[in-house]
Amino acid sequence: MKFSEFYEESSLGVHKQLQQDLNTGADYNGKEVINDIHMTKIGYDILGKRLAEKAIELIKEK
Incomplete structure (x- = not known):
């Protein structure tokens, strides 16, 4: 497989x-959205x- x-x-x-899991649900105005361009x-x-x-995990690995 190529890069x-x-x-x-x-x-x-x-x-x-x-x-x-991040852009389906209620937006900031309370409007229900599904697969919106922005996250809820x-x-x-x-x-x-x-x-x-993840940042904490990576810092602890050092």
């Missing part, structure tokens, strides 16, 4: 995951938590 193919496959996988309020909270957890 570009791996990158494309990985990017599509991340995009699919984000669509499934809860989606942003979840993403922030995931990034923080």
